Amino acid sequence: MSYENLLTEKKNHTLYITINRASKLNALNKAVLSELHEAFSAAATDKEVQAIILTGDGSKAFVAGADISEFAHFSVEEGKRLSAEGHRLVFDFIANIGKPVIAAINGFALGGGLELAMSCHIRVASDNAKMGLPEVSLGVIPGYGGTQRLTQLVGKGKALEMIVTADMVDAQEAYRIGLVNHVTTAEGLIAKCEEIAAKIISKSPVAISHAIKALNASLQDGVNGFEVEIDEFGKCFGTADFKEGTTAFLEKRKAAFKGE
Numbered sequence: 001m002s003y004e005n006l007l008t009e010k011k012n013h014t015l016y017i018t019i020n021r022a023s024k025l026n027a028l029n030k031a032v033l034s035e036l037h038e039a040f041s042a043a044a045t046d047k048e049v050q051a052i053i054l055t056g057d058g059s060k061a062f063v064a065g066a067d068i069s070e071f072a073h074f075s076v077e078e079g080k081r082l083s084a085e086g087h088r089l090v091f092d093f094i095a096n097i098g099k100p101v102i103a104a105i106n107g108f109a110l111g112g113g114l115e116l117a118m119s120c121h122i123r124v125a126s127d128n129a130k131m132g133l134p135e136v137s138l139g140v141i142p143g144y145g146g147t148q149r150l151t152q153l154v155g156k157g158k159a160l161e162m163i164v165t166a167d168m169v170d171a172q173e174a175y176r177i178g179l180v181n182h183v184t185t186a187e188g189l190i191a192k193c194e195e196i197a198a199k200i201i202s203k204s205p206v207a208i209s210h211a212i213k214a215l216n217a218s219l220q221d222g223v224n225g226f227e228v229e230i231d232e233f234g235k236c237f238g239t240a241d242f243k244e245g246t247t248a249f250l251e252k253r254k255a256a257f258k259g260e
C-alpha cells in the first residue's frame, strides 16, 4: 500500500513506518493521523508483520506535535472530538495492537509526537533527541494521552513538572527517568531498534499478543489485571505456538513458531 505522508517498508517480519512530512517536522495533521490508522490497521492483521518500527523522516524530528495550524480555530466541541478521535484511531489503537511497536525517536518528540512515542510499546532515542509536552505554552493540555501515559512511565511528580513547565528533556534525562528504554547514536538508532525487533521475531507472536494484553490491563481502571493475566495465560495453552515452544524445548531444538 502507498501513502502520501508515510513511507512504509516490510523486511524480515518487521514493518518500518516513517512519517514523511519533514518540512513541517512531521507534525501530525489529519491526513497523517488517518494514514497512520490505515497502516497500523493493515499491520495488525498482516501475519508477516511481527514487529513495527515507527520513526520520523529527516534528522531533526520524530514528530514536533499535532499540527497547530489545523486546530488553532477549533471550538470546545471540535477540540474534544479531535482528542477522542486521535485516541481511538491512533494512540489507543497503537497501544493495544497485538504486536510490539518500537518508536525510534530521531529528534524532537514534542506534544503529540511524544504522545505518539509513548503509545508505542518500546522507545529508543537518538542522543540528539529532545522530548516534552509543551501544550500549556499554547494554552491547551496534552490531549493524545500525555497526561496519563507520561504519568504511568515516569511517575506523577516528574510528569506534572514536565507538563506544567513545558520543559523538554534530552535523551539522557529521558533514559534516567524511564521515558525511553535505550539511548543510542543517531546513526545507530534503527540498528538498535532492529536488534530489539530480531529478539521479538524469534519468539511466539501469539504469546507476545497475549502478554501485551495482560500488561495493558495493569493500567486499566476497573480491570483486574491479575484476572486478565490468568485468562491470557490459559489461552496460550490452546495454541500451536505453545505446543511448538514446549516440544522444541524438550527436544532441545529451536522453536519454529507459526503464530497460531
Ligand code: COA
Binding pocket: 023, 024, 025, 027, 064, 065, 066, 067, 068, 069, 108, 110, 111, 112, 134, 135, 138
Ligand atoms: N504544528 C504545525 N507546524 C509545525 C509544528 C507543529 N506542531 N512544529 C513545527 N512546525 C512547522 C513550522 O511551522 C515550520 O513551518 P514553516 O517552515 O512552513 O514555517 C516548520 O515546521 C519548521 O519548524 P521551525 O519552527 O521553523 O523549526 P525550528 O528549528 O525553529 O524549531 C521546534 C523547532 C520543534 C522547537 C518548533 O518547531 C516548535 O516549537 N514546534 C511546535 C512544538 C509544539 O508546541 N508542539 C506541540 C503541539 S500540540
